[in-house]
Amino acid sequence: MFQDISIEKLNELRAKNEMTIIDVRSPSEFADSTIPGSINIPFFTDEERAEIGTLYKQVSTQTAKERGLEIMSAKLPAFVKRFAEIKGNKTVFCWRGGMRSRTTATVLSLMGIHVYRLDGGYRSFRKWVVETLGMMDFAPKVFVLHGNTGTGKTEILKVLKGKGYPVVDLEGLAGHRGSIFGEIGLKSNNQKTFDSLLLEEILRYRDEPYILIEAESKRIGKVVLPEFLIVKKEQGTHIMLEAPTALRVTNILDDYRPKEHKELSLKAFHQIKSRIHTPIAQEIEASLLTSQFGRAVELLLESYYDPRYAHTSHTYGEAFDQIPAIQFKTIEEAVELVEQRIKEMTNQMEPEQTIKSGV
Structure with missing residues (x-):
């Protein structure tokens, strides 16, 4: 039997x-x-x-x-x-x-x-x-990557994970990029699937001295982050990223591929159109309709996403604004500079907290 x-x-x-x-x-x-x-x-x-x-x-x-x-x-x-x-x-x-x-x-x-x-x-x-997520006592510190939309935070984390760093890709687990355009080209996960995948990652890294995550709001697409992770993020060590607009536009075009998802991009834009100054909204829509996606992205960053990000950043307090930003012109350069920042931060951690991720 x-x-x-x-x-x-x-x-x-x-x-x-x-x-x-x-x-x-x-x-x-x-x-x-x-x-x-x-x-x-x-x-x-x-x-x-x-x-x-x-x-x-x-x-x-x-x-x-x-x-x-x-x-x-x-x-x-x-x-x-x-x-x-x-x-x-x-x-x-x-x-x-x-x-x-x-x-x-x-x-x-x-x-x-x-x-x-x-x-x-x-x-x-x-x-x-x-029950495990609800009672989670997660010891590792959390390093949080911040930066305006299109900075390449997710790609940087992917490269770092490939190099052996303890990275938890929250957007990857959610199947959503976290914005109104976030589900385009992806299959978003429901809460049950997200919770299961997240717990797998959390348990995998529970003996590490730290993990790396991207700064996310409480909700990513269809899913909500558990309370313990929100608290750890707020108490975490923050790493600021700053990239030129041209690189951010390129990153977004490569990631979202609006040429392949034109109708979905227009549909998503219509959900936020009323929140943007009318003349600019009209130009964004015209750019999308005529496949001038680079211009549409540039306008969306300037008129919608950057102001929203600046407003959200103020909620972290004045000390957050004093964090020196890592400035870069390529993803490869960003990865190298983030690695340097991580080494600096881990050197400041307790002596017994040795790196177990092999980096």
Whole structure:
């Protein structure tokens, strides 16, 4: 017979890469949220699940079970084969450790394929994520990158992460750049997915002396940052970045690719059009319509984003305004200067806080 496994034991094995996690829920449930790193081998398709759910509610539990058995029996050989092809330890889960995962684990056991079943299913995992984030006591210091829109903060962080620095890319986890144009060309994550991915990163770096993040508001697209991270950000060490407008425009064009997303760019602009002085708003719209994207971006920076950033910066207090900015003309130069600033700041940290990220 199969064995149930707790979320704590599963996490221990996941951390050692000793477990393949298989979500047997429907494709739409899997797409909505799952345990990071899971693969989807659905017990029912979305349509089959909807049919059985209707029978359960409108006819009877027994009728729903009989129909489920009829559907599953026809595709059982292919279903089992997919599990047989996966080597090593395997854990299956459904929504709450009920019929789908129990039936899967039982059938596989009869076929000589051993799997674990997650006790409580995805619901237990979600509960663990929420409770862990809510009670998080995160020791590492936080270095926060600030700078006007288009400065290249996200790209700088990506390069630093590639070099071994402990970076948490909040926008990457959210699938959103944080602005009204932030979802263009991306697939934004919901709160459940963001929380799971964020917790993975936080636990990965919990023994580091510091982490690097980008200055973000409490909300990024569809998601909200946990309270402990907001507090750590506010209490963090701030690094100011300053780039020429021409570089910022280039960065934005490279990142957002408005030529490929012209209609979406116009739609996003219309959401903020009323907040911009009318003659300038008209010129921005005309520039977008005629594919003069560089000019549109330049005007948006001057008339909308830079004033908003200046207003937000004042909330940090006078000391924030005294922080010397790192000025640069290329991303490569920015990375080098940020590295120097990090070394200066880490040298000022407690002696026992040695760098564990290998940088």
